[in-house]
Each structure stands twice: as C-alpha cells, then as structure tokens.
Amino acid sequence: MLPSADQNEILKRRTFAIISHPDAGKTTLTEKLLLYGGAIHVAGAVKSNKIRKTATSDWMEIEKQRGISVATSVMGFDYADHHINILDTPGHQDFAEDTFRTLTAVDSAIVVIDSAKGVEAQTRRLMEVCRMRKTPVMVFMNKMDREGKDPFDLMDEAEKELGIHCTPVTWANGQGLKFESVFALNNRPSELSPKLQEDLEMIDGVYPEFYKEAYLRGDLAPVFFGSAYKTIGVQELLDFLVENAPSPLPVTAEERTVEPMEDKFTAFCFKIHANMDPNHRSCIAFFKICSGKFLRNTYYYHVRKDQQMRFAAPTCFMAQKKETVDEAFAGDVVGLPDTGNFKIGDTLTAGEHLHFKGLPSFSPEMFKYIDNADPMKQKQLDKGINQLMDEGVAQLFVSQLNGRKIIGTVGQLQFEVIQYRLEHEYQAKCKWQPLQMYKACWIESNDDAELDMFKKRKAQYMATDKEGRDVFMADSAYVLSMAQQDYKHITFHFTSEF
Numbered sequence: 001m002l003p004s005a006d007q008n009e010i011l012k013r014r015t016f017a018i019i020s021h022p023d024a025g026k027t028t029l030t031e032k033l034l035l036y037g038g039a040i041h042v043a044g045a046v047k048s049n050k051i052r053k054t055a056t057s058d059w060m061e062i063e064k065q066r067g068i069s070v071a072t073s074v075m076g077f078d079y080a081d082h083h084i085n086i087l088d089t090p091g092h093q094d095f096a097e098d099t100f101r102t103l104t105a106v107d108s109a110i111v112v113i114d115s116a117k118g119v120e121a122q123t124r125r126l127m128e129v130c131r132m133r134k135t136p137v138m139v140f141m142n143k144m145d146r147e148g149k150d151p152f153d154l155m156d157e158a159e160k161e162l163g164i165h166c167t168p169v170t171w172a173n174g175q176g177l178k179f180e181s182v183f184a185l186n187n188r189p190s191e192l193s194p195k196l197q198e199d200l201e202m203i204d205g206v207y208p209e210f211y212k213e214a215y216l217r218g219d220l221a222p223v224f225f226g227s228a229y230k231t232i233g234v235q236e237l238l239d240f241l242v243e244n245a246p247s248p249l250p251v252t253a254e255e256r257t258v259e260p261m262e263d264k265f266t267a268f269c270f271k272i273h274a275n276m277d278p279n280h281r282s283c284i285a286f287f288k289i290c291s292g293k294f295l296r297n298t299y300y301y302h303v304r305k306d307q308q309m310r311f312a313a314p315t316c317f318m319a320q321k322k323e324t325v326d327e328a329f330a331g332d333v334v335g336l337p338d339t340g341n342f343k344i345g346d347t348l349t350a351g352e353h354l355h356f357k358g359l360p361s362f363s364p365e366m367f368k369y370i371d372n373a374d375p376m377k378q379k380q381l382d383k384g385i386n387q388l389m390d391e392g393v394a395q396l397f398v399s400q401l402n403g404r405k406i407i408g409t410v411g412q413l414q415f416e417v418i419q420y421r422l423e424h425e426y427q428a429k430c431k432w433q434p435l436q437m438y439k440a441c442w443i444e445s446n447d448d449a450e451l452d453m454f455k456k457r458k459a460q461y462m463a464t465d466k467e468g469r470d471v472f473m474a475d476s477a478y479v480l481s482m483a484q485q486d487y488k489h490i491t492f493h494f495t496s497e498f
C-alpha cells in the first residue's frame with residue numbers, strides 16, 4: 001500500500017467527463033467549472049472543441065480544432081481541497097469512438113441536457129456506454145433561462161431515454177424569463193410560491209431520496225437544474241460532485257483487479273494525439289493512472305513491447321496549460337511524448353505483466369476499401385495506415401478472401417481526415433472504394449465445427465481485425481438476422497470485447 005499522504009492525494013481525485021449532444025452547453029459548463037476552480041479568470045477562455053458544421057471539409061479548420069482539443073484534453077484544477085480532472089470529449093459525432101474510449105478513463109460523468117430539446121441522439125448513445133460500464137452519472141438540465149420543457153417532463157424523459165432512475169437534488173425557481181435561481185431540495189426556502197409548493201409535494205411523492213450507494217452503482221442519477229450561461233446551479237453541481245462522485249475506482253485487468261491505493265504504478269493508454277506539424281512526427285499518448293504514483297525519469301515496463309521506458313518530459317494539464325510534472329497519482333492523466341511506441345490500450349506497469357480490459361472497439365457504421373493511389377508509395381501508405389489505426393482514428397479489417405484492406409469509421413469525416421493525414425504526414429495517396437456493409441460482428445462459439453462451417457460458407461464476408469480476431473462483415477440487417485437464426489451456437493458481438 002502507498003504511504004498515507006499519497007493515499008490522501010488519490011482520495012482527493014475526481015476524474016470525470018462531461019457528455020452531451022453538441023450545443024447543449026458542455027463547453028459553457030466546463031468553463032464555469034474552471035472559473036470556480038480559479039483555473040481561468042475570464043469567461044470565453046475555453047475554446048470549444050467543436051468542429052463547426054460549416055467547416056466539415058475545411059481542413060485548416062479541422063487542424064486548428066485538433067490543436068485546440070489537445071489543450072483541452074484534460075483540464076485539471078483544485079477546488080475545495082480536491083483535485084478535479086475533467087476529460088474532454090470531442091463534440092463532433094464522427095469522432096464518437098474517441099469519446100467512447102475517453103469514457104473508459106473516467107470514474108464518473110456529467111450528462112448535460114438542453115432543457116428545451118430534451119435528451120438528444122448523441123447523449124443517448126454515450127449514455128449507453130456509461131450504462132454498460134456502470135459509470136456513475138449526474139444530470140445537468142441546462143438552459144433553464146430559456147423557455148423549455150416542463151421540469152417533470154424532463155425528469156420523465158431522462159429516466160426513459162437514459163435508462164436510469166433519476167432523482168432531483170436541486171429545483172429551479174421559475175423557468176425562461178422568470179428563472180432566477182435554484183435551491184437544494186434538502187434546504188428549501190421558507191417562502192414558496194403556490195406553484196413551487198405544488199412542485200415540491202409532487203417531488204416528495206414521486207422521487208426517492210438521493211441514495212449514494214445507488215448512484216455509485218450506476219443505478220440512480222442525481223439531477224440538477226440550471227443555466228451554465230448565467231452561472232446558476234453550477235456551484236451546487238460542483239459541490240455535490242466533490243462530495244459524492246467517486247475517487248479513483250478499481251480497474252479490471254485480464255489478470256486481476258487493480259486497486260488505486262496499491263503502491264505499484266499501473267496505467268493504460270486511452271488516447272493518442274498526433275502532432276499537427278507534419279515535419280515532427282510526434283504524438284502525445286494519454287495514460288490514465290490506475291494505481292500508485294507516477295514519477296518522472298523512472299523506468300516503467302511497456303507490457304506489449306516487453307521493454308523498459310522512462311519519460312523525461314511527462315505532462316499534466318492544469319486548466320489549459322501543459323506543464324511538465326514530476327509526479328502524478330492514480331486518477332490523473334499523464335501525457336507522454338511518443339514517437340510511435342504506443343497504441344491505444346497499451347499498459348505501463350512497474351514490472352508486472354498486466355493487460356487492462358475495457359477498451360472495446362465498437363462496430364463501425366461506415367466501411368470503405370482503401371487502395372493505393374501511388375504505386376511508388378506503398379510502404380508509406382502501409383505505415384501510415386498502421387500508425388493511424390494505432391492512434392485509434394478508425395478501424396482496419398483485412399478481407400480473408402482477397403487480402404484487401406477495409407477501413408471502418410463512425411462518420412464520413414474520418415475518411416477525409418485519414419486521406420488528408422496520409423498525404424500530409426506520410427506522403428502517401430489513397431483512394432476509396434465504397435462498400436455496402438451493415439455491421440462488423442466479432443464472432444465466438446463453443447462449437448468449433450459450427451464455427452468452421454460458418455467461416456467456410458461465409459468466406460467472402462470474413463475479415464480479420466487488427467488483433468487477428470475473426471470478424472463477420474454483414475452486408476445487411478437481413479443477412480445478419482438470417483445468420484443468427486441459422487447458426488444458433490455462434491454469438492455475434494457488436495463490440496470487440498465480450
């Protein structure tokens with residue numbers, strides 16, 4: 001076990017992500033939290049990492065946005081004797097996979113909902129990942145200063161659409177133009193309007209009291225009302241989070257469960273951010289520390305490469321400033337300068353042979369063959385594709401029938417990013433060939449004979465993923481459901497981890 005001073009540091013950590021549909025107010029809320037932490041001093045200091053809708057094919061704009069997002073990857077600050085780490089998630093839905101992976105590195109999440117729009121598509125999807133991982137979530141109903149949906153309807157919608165029990169912790173005094181303040185339900189104002197009195201009777205009759213154990217299990221979400229823009233209801237959220245959100249949680253590795261208070265350092269890589277300057281191919285690999293304490297210039301074991309490595313210039317992120325750090329604790333994220341040694345999912349330890357689980361790949365939504373458009377540059381193309389896939393930009397499958405490479409993405413924008421980066425960073429040219437594909441399914445069975453038969457019959461639809469696993473590329477929902485019907489002993493998984 002770590003010395004108690006170090007344990008105390010770990011207990012102070014609150015590492016979380018803010019998730020929302022674009023425009024619900026994630027950036028505004030983040031900024032207000034940073035203001036409370038004294039990490040920034042003026043509003044407007046946090047740049048949105050949003051890739052604006054109008055800019056989807058404007059490359060300079062995307063590059064600029066990528067530059068901003070490295071600065072906002074992790075925003076650390078101290079508040080009320082705690083250390084807060086907010087992990088940023090990309091706003092654009094074409095990069096949803098990045099967000100999924102970031103969610104594997106947090107101990108809790110705040111879901112921001114626009115009270116005029118209710119629960120929107122992207123929030124629903126991200127919440128599915130939280131539910132799968134049983135991540136504790138808090139809900140912030142934002143924009144109460146606008147005319148929006150009725151608070152009770154919003155509560156109902158959150159319960160139904162997010163698939164989690166909800167209970168309000170604060171309540172709004174008015175809405176729209178009349179919205180002035182919020183109050184904690186366990187500290188109610190003595191003078192209440194008849195409308196509020198009615199609301200409170202209803203709340204007491206319908207909602208359970210906040211029960212921390214249920215929240216920590218991921219079964220109950222405390223709900224807050226407010227306006228990030230007007231800074232109303234934000235401090236209540238932050239104070240509650242400091243008090244109730246979990247400090248770093250145990251993390252499951254294939255070999256065993258790792259406890260944050262163990263004295264030996266362990267960490268896994270959940271994100272790789274490439275340098276934007278094509279003349280200096282360097283990256284920052286972001287590691288979430290799972291246990292112990294990280295020290296600068298100390299040798300650690302890179303499990304996949306079976307190699308000791310030390311880091312002279314590890315960085316942490318305080319607000320938006322990147323700083324070299326001498327030490328960091330479980331719950332923190334360190335950025336390690338990298339020249340191609342790391343892949344998403346890599347583990348660093350003090351010598352133990354550990355592999356952290358929980359970095360699943362999800363079935364992509366769009367698929368294209370990638371072909372070489374410049375025969376002189378095959379090597380560059382292969383290297384570029386491999387490195388971009390290690391960075392987690394998209395997923396690569398190789399057809400077992402003809403060896404052709406297939407790239408799977410969540411959105412069109414990723415194909416454009418790949419093509420652009422191959423050209424500018426690797427001097428390679430690619431061309432795409434459309435591929436009508438519905439889903440990539442990782443297949444598994446206890447019945448070897450049936451599995452073999454399936455693979456033979458479906459040979460033209462079989463591919464191999466980067467880890468060498470068999471993947472069935474179903475070209476339509478119908479084909480998939482027929483396969484499920486015909487091969488009862490085969491399980492078709494939509495994520496690579498099962």
Ligand code: G4P
Pocket residue numbers: 020021022023024025026027028029048050091142143144145146226227228229230
């Ligand atoms: P996002 O990161 O989730 O995409 O949302 P962001 O914070 O950028 O907010 C989206 C828009 O909603 C912004 O307006 C922002 O000012 C506004 N907003 C955020 N919180 C509130 C709130 O509590 N009340 C009201 N009324 N508006 C809110 P914008 O016009 O797109 O940008 P800007 O010109 O204000 O920066």
